[in-house]
Amino acid sequence: MQSLNGTILDATALIDFRWLNEWGWLQQHYSPLYIAQELLDSDQLEPPTRQAANQYLTPLALSTEEMFASFLEFNVRAPLLSVADRSTIAIARHQLLICASDDGLVIETCKAYGVAYTRTLRLLAEMVETGHKTVIEVTTMADTLIKERGKHISPRVLADWTISLQKYGTS
Numbered sequence: 001m002q003s004l005n006g007t008i009l010d011a012t013a014l015i016d017f018r019w020l021n022e023w024g025w026l027q028q029h030y031s032p033l034y035i036a037q038e039l040l041d042s043d044q045l046e047p048p049t050r051q052a053a054n055q056y057l058t059p060l061a062l063s064t065e066e067m068f069a070s071f072l073e074f075n076v077r078a079p080l081l082s083v084a085d086r087s088t089i090a091i092a093r094h095q096l097l098i099c100a101s102d103d104g105l106v107i108e109t110c111k112a113y114g115v116a117y118t119r120t121l122r123l124l125a126e127m128v129e130t131g132h133k134t135v136i137e138v139t140t141m142a143d144t145l146i147k148e149r150g151k152h153i154s155p156r157v158l159a160d161w162t163i164s165l166q167k168y169g170t171s
Contacts, residue, residue: 037087039053062091071086
């Protein structure tokens with residue numbers, strides 16, 4: 001799923017890719033890569049994550065009245081979304097970007113507004129599909145995100161994903 005306009009990462013995708021350190025692959029298949037300025041300005045990012053964002057992602061701000069109107073609408077429709085998430089989705093919606101996220105509320109909002117999105121496990125599967133990684137390597141990467149990063153992936157989702165990888169074999 002490649003977009004001519006690029007991809008914007010929310011905090012979950014940013015943190016995942018900082019842990020995985022697969023920026024080269026992501027840039028090759030999903031560039032240009034962006035981050036909402038509101039997320040970059042957040043004091044919630046740890047220094048290594050902020051450094052990765054500054055190194056690999058181009059900041060985008062709410063730059064049109066339409067973006068700002070969406071930003072405000074998301075606050076009404078999904079009040080639990082953070083300022084950074086509302087900005088990320090508004091920018092993705094109006095710049096026709098793919099929104100990379102594993103946040104359930106972000107994904108629900110993307111679906112409701114027809115915003116293209118991708119998730120970390122989908123990106124890992126695409127690494128196998130493109131010949132960048134093996135099934136064993138991406139399975140290990142998912143385990144690393146769960147065990148070391150503390151990422152929550154439901155057992156059912158993980159099992160379904162693992163089964164879906166069988167079409168690539170075990171190499």
